[in-house]
Amino acid sequence: MKPPEQVIQRNRLLGEEVYRYNLDPGMELYVLPKPGYIKKYAIFSTRFGSIDNRYRVEGGEGIQELPDGVAHFLEHKLFEDERGNVFDRFASLGASANAFTSFTNTTYLFSCTSFFEENLELLLDFVQEPYFTEETVQKEQGIIGQEIQMYADHPRWKVFTNLLGALYQEHPVRRDIAGSLESIAQINPELLYRCYQTYYHPSNMAVFVVGDLEPGRVAEQVQENLSRRPYRPLGEIERFYPEEPPEIKERRVTAELTVSNPIIYIGFKDPEVDKLGGEELFRQEIIMELLMEILFGHSEPLYNQLYQEGLIDAQFEAGYTAEQTYGYALIGGESRDPEELYRRILEAIEEMQKKGISREQFERHRRNILGGFIRRFNSLEFIAYNFLGYRFKGIDLFRFPELLQQVTLGQVTAALEKNLAERYHAVSIINPRTG
Amino acid sequence: MNKEIYAKELPNGIRVVFLPTRKFKTVSLGFFIHQELREDLASSHALLGEVLRRGSRRFPDNIAVRRELERLYGAELATDVLKKGERHLLSFSLSMVHDQYGPEIPDLFHRGMALLGSLVAEPLQEGEGFKPDYLDQEKEQLEREIRGLINDKTLYAMQRCLSTMCAGERFGIYKLGELEGLATVTPVSLWRYYQEVLSSNPLELYVVGEVEPERVFDTAERVFSFDRRPREEPLPATVVNKAVEEVKFKQEELPVNQAKLILGYRTNIRPGERLFYPLLVYNGVLGGFPHSKLFLNVRERASLAYYVHSRIERHKGIMVISSGIEGANYEQARGIIEEQVRAIARGEISRQEMENTRRGLINQLRTGEDNPFQKINLMLDQAIGGQGENTEEMVEKINEVTAGQVAEVAAGIQLDTVYLLQGREGGSSS
Known part of the structure; x- marks a missing residue:
């Protein structure tokens, strides 16, 4: 077997380089060497998240529909096979393993300080060797049922999912990643195998490894592992998402939970994010991150005024998220008076729309964001997860500093008009349960 | 290193x-x-x-x-x-x-x-x-x-x-x-x-x-050049030893979807003592990892919980087991949890459980080296507990722990308090 060909991407500002390999049958591998680090960290991800529940494979049968929560259920179930629990095998190799499912992908990971090659082999093996039975699926329904109940009591999660439900009319991002007790009751082994065959084909997956490692050796190992398996080429996976109008579903959603204080999230649906792609999507994220900092950052008068009046606490957040098919800005947190906070936030946005953003604010926050980005490269987890997450959206994370430098004040001002337009907002409030 | x-x-x-x-x-x-x-x-x-x-x-x-x-x-x-x-x-x-x-x-x-x-x-x-x-x-x-x-x-x-x-x-x-x-x-x-x-x-x-x-x-x-007059005596040490006279039970009800079951134990062991590292291994075998007895028996075998684990508060010598369960399964969950504690006390610790736990603890220690604030926290813990081992010396001590010492830890551990947060009508708000 000839050694895999490598492409090196460098970022001079960060002082980092990443080695990329395209391995048969169509899987990307990335290795980022971190000299001096003791820990080694690897993730194996598939572009299969909770929103991917309608799909068709080129040359395959018709459109497949999945009940909510399959991606997450599959994530749980891969940790078990005929020989039992995969965690035990990582444990005997001294590694700590885990996995998580988001709206758009599923990620399996381990970190270790010894037996790296054995652990990497185990990660590659267990993810590529599904084993589902009636009995193990049934058992998992109990466990995930408790996970769903735990999140149902989680105020921040509840206020967030309620907000997405108010912003989106049709898009599956409005439904819980884990599904519901009813939807997971419909899951069976046959269904899991069917999804697995499609979404876990290597051409839909990627591996990222980071630590004090020799990239060429890692590449050979991963290629060797893949070549042992009889993969046939998989046609293009076509994902179907319902037609989502730019308008929100409902302006306001409220719920009650056992909490001490109300919680409020205000969301602005991005009406056009699905028309962007690749680097333009990344640019949009950077523009919006800057905008949110300029409006709501801790160094700005608005945040300080609201804090001094006791309308927000230090956990108050403001951010923006964009994926290929949906995107939203989110602002909020706990508040003694959510109605007043709501009013003040809309007012502040309107005022800035009138008054504009100063050059000084723009430059100050741009610099601040760049420093924060550099600091995060201490974390192996941050590097691996973000690099692959962006790669799946057709984005190179290393482009961040340059794109940030390219952003203009005019672009941020335009986003202030377009992305924080009053008609696209919804509000989600959790009130303390009465009685 | x-x-x-x-x-x-x-x-x-x-x-x-x-x-x-x-x-x-x-x-x-x-x-x-x-x-x-x-x-x-x-x-x-x-x-x-x-x-x-x-x-x-x-x-x-x-x-x-x-x-x-x-x-x-x-x-x-x-x-x-x-x-x-x-x-x-x-x-x-x-x-x-x-x-x-x-x-x-x-x-x-x-x-x-x-x-x-x-x-x-x-x-x-x-x-x-x-x-x-x-x-x-x-x-x-x-x-x-x-x-x-x-x-x-x-x-x-x-x-x-x-x-x-x-x-x-x-x-x-x-x-x-x-x-x-x-x-x-x-x-x-x-x-x-x-x-x-x-x-x-x-x-x-x-x-x-x-x-x-x-x-x-x-x-x-x-x-930091200001004048100070540091006190002569050190701050009082944490009181660790306390005998349990009777197991306390406390239950509360709230409208929640998931009940929470917490068991608090006294280990009577403090950092620096002979049994401190055996205590870390004990906790690992019981509930510190996904390979531990609690995860295996409460979650994987009985399908009763999504999370169940044990943690040590090292300075106070307390161990706490925490899990989220269906309220109706309280008796069963508590029964399985306490059975795991008894199993260790009977010496039912496999060689694999010992080895996996050792490796897991060593992995945690060494990965802490790669995070500046974890490293600071560790140095702070040592300053408070009065130890000065470096990471590799701690690894050495974990490697020296024997199954016999873990059983010795088990013999001294006492259940002190059981707390149950029970759900009641109105939990689900959707």
Whole structure:
């Protein structure tokens, strides 16, 4: 077997380089060497998240529909096979393993300080060797049922999912990643195998490894592992998402939970994010991150005024998220008076729309964001997860500093008009349960 | 991989600990004000960091502080209140990029230290006390945070178990203090409290990153140069040994979807004792990992919980088992949990469980080396517990633990308190 060909991407500002390999049958591998680090960290991800529940494979049968929560259920179930629990095998190799499912992908990971090659082999093996039975699926329904109940009591999660439900009319991002007790009751082994065959084909997956490692050796190992398996080429996976109008579903959603204080999230649906792609999507994220900092950052008068009046606490957040098919800005947190906070936030946005953003604010926050980005490269987890997450959206994370430098004040001002337009907002409030 | 650690006491008694390393993109600072955990002091100590963070003479309000952080190329400042055994700590942490990333600011390290030093040593005074509006606002925020414990049901249940278990002990005090104590704090009382603490309590500064040692100590000495009169006696040690007379049971009902079951145990073992490392292994075999008995039997076999684990509070010698379950399964879940504790006591520990746990603990220790604030936390734990082993010496001790010692730990562990947060009608709100 000839050694895999490598492409090196460098970022001079960060002082980092990443080695990329395209391995048969169509899987990307990335290795980022971190000299001096003791820990080694690897993730194996598939572009299969909770929103991917309608799909068709080129040359395959018709459109497949999945009940909510399959991606997450599959994530749980891969940790078990005929020989039992995969965690035990990582444990005997001294590694700590885990996995998580988001709206758009599923990620399996381990970190270790010894037996790296054995652990990497185990990660590659267990993810590529599904084993589902009636009995193990049934058992998992109990466990995930408790996970769903735990999140149902989680105020921040509840206020967030309620907000997405108010912003989106049709898009599956409005439904819980884990599904519901009813939807997971419909899951069976046959269904899991069917999804697995499609979404876990290597051409839909990627591996990222980071630590004090020799990239060429890692590449050979991963290629060797893949070549042992009889993969046939998989046609293009076509994902179907319902037609989502730019308008929100409902302006306001409220719920009650056992909490001490109300919680409020205000969301602005991005009406056009699905028309962007690749680097333009990344640019949009950077523009919006800057905008949110300029409006709501801790160094700005608005945040300080609201804090001094006791309308927000230090956990108050403001951010923006964009994926290929949906995107939203989110602002909020706990508040003694959510109605007043709501009013003040809309007012502040309107005022800035009138008054504009100063050059000084723009430059100050741009610099601040760049420093924060550099600091995060201490974390192996941050590097691996973000690099692959962006790669799946057709984005190179290393482009961040340059794109940030390219952003203009005019672009941020335009986003202030377009992305924080009053008609696209919804509000989600959790009130303390009465009685 | 034993990195040398430099430690030095400044002329005014502040202890400075420096860990040089080139692998991070940052320089990380941790400043700690030590206090004994005491009911009459808890509210003041918890409030202090939040008031100091609001501004100093040189940076008189939060906007000034935040803009300085922005000038330091997006540095991050945080304050926190920690409880380690019966030690109460106020912490400031500052993380900033290394000088090489901000070439237009010639002395990033010095400016970061100066900001920290200003917040600590140059507090804003109005009359005989702190600025009353800052204090009032922070009292209100802290009150909300204390009341807000209930928002996180897992933490809430844990704290309820510990305060029941340790009622009458200093450890039972909540780290944010109580509402009654908070109400009595005034600008003048807090100012006096701070003057006393700043002058006489143990203060520590930790620095991790690529800096010349002389520069670290010189800068520290310049920035933290105020006069002090450190107390002679050390702060009182945490009381660890306590016999259990009767197992306490406490149940509460709230409208929640998931019940929380917490079991609190006394291990009667403290850091530095012969059985301390065997205790870490014991906890790992029982419930510290996904390969542990609790995860395997409560979750994987009986399908009763999504999470179930045990944790050690190392300074107090307490072990807590925590899980989220269906309320109706309480008896069954508790039965399986207690059976795992008994199984270890009977010596039912496989060689594989021992080995996996050893490796898992070693992995945790070594990965901590790659995170500057985990490293600072470990050094702080050691300073409080009075140990000085480096990571590889700790690894050695874990490797030396025998199954016999783990059984010895098991024999001495006693259940003290069972706490159940039970759901009632109205849990689901959708």
